[in-house]
Amino acid sequence: MSKPRPRKSGPHDHGACIDRAVATATEVCAARGLNLTPVRKRILEIVWRAHEPIGAYEILAELAKERDKAAPPTVYRALEFLMAAGLVHRIDSLNAFLGCDAPGRAHVAQFLVCRACHRVAEIDDPALNRVLAEKSRSMGFRIEPTSLEIKGLCNDCATPPPAAAAAAPEAPEAWPRSS
Numbered sequence: 001m002s003k004p005r006p007r008k009s010g011p012h013d014h015g016a017c018i019d020r021a022v023a024t025a026t027e028v029c030a031a032r033g034l035n036l037t038p039v040r041k042r043i044l045e046i047v048w049r050a051h052e053p054i055g056a057y058e059i060l061a062e063l064a065k066e067r068d069k070a071a072p073p074t075v076y077r078a079l080e081f082l083m084a085a086g087l088v089h090r091i092d093s094l095n096a097f098l099g100c101d102a103p104g105r106a107h108v109a110q111f112l113v114c115r116a117c118h119r120v121a122e123i124d125d126p127a128l129n130r131v132l133a134e135k136s137r138s139m140g141f142r143i144e145p146t147s148l149e150i151k152g153l154c155n156d157c158a159t160p161p162p163a164a165a166a167a168a169p170e171a172p173e174a175w176p177r178s179s
Contacts (some may be wrong), residue, residue, distance in 0.1 A: 014049055021048045021099055024085050028103050034085055042066070043078040044099070047088050053096030053120050088148050094118055108132060109147040116157035 025044055029036040033139075046062045047054055055076050064070040079097060082088040086103045090096075091115055100109065102124060110123040136143045152158075 014051070017047045017051070018045050021045075021087075025082075025104060028087065029085060032085065034081075036108070037078075039063075039067075039074060040078045040081055043075060044082055044087060047082070047097050048099040051099075053091045053094050053098045053118065055094075055096045090160075091120055091123075091147070091149065092153065093149050094120070099124070108143060111147055111149050112154075113149050113151050114154040114157055115151050116153055119154045119156075121154075 022044060024043070025036055027032075027070060029101060042063065043059055044097045046059050054073070056079060060070055060072060061077075063075065079088065079090075083090055084095075086106065088097045089100050089101055089109045089111070091113065098111075107126075108123070108129050110119045110125060110128060112123065114120070121153060132143060132148070154155060156174055
């Protein structure tokens with residue numbers, strides 16, 4: 001099983017991640033004959049800026065700083081395009097969007113979502129995808145490329161306060177701890 005993609009903390013060059021995401025998006029769109037317009041590209045950059053889920057109205061607020069006529073339909077249409085192209089994922093439980101690390105291939109994205117702090121980690125586990133596909137086929141159900149959200153608590157939120165920590169068992173190491 002792959003390790004979850006943790007939220008980035010500490011010194012990190014978001015610009016390099018954004019540049020890589022835009023370059024990959026440009027390649028994916030060119031290969032599929034899709035048009036990555038300047039507005040779609042800018043919205044992709046905004047989604048990738050912090051490695052955390054971002055809501056449509058937060059994207060709109062950022063876009064409105066640069067464009068006078070930014071409106072909700074513009075953002076929603078661009079997000080629909082980016083999702084259909086596999087460039088971003090929608091985190092339904094948070095009503096937010098997150099950049100996709102593997103837009104070159106269709107997959108059912110698997111996310112661990114902390115119900116307390118809303119931290120999200122993407123798991124890219126082909127074995128889990130195979131099991132889901134096999135089980136759904138055996139039940140006469142076809143999974144559409146989408147996402148699977150598993151809710152719980154990240155290590156930071158599951159760790160009890162120092163006084164209670166001595167009495168509680170250690171939480172499993174499924175999430176990297178923040179520094």
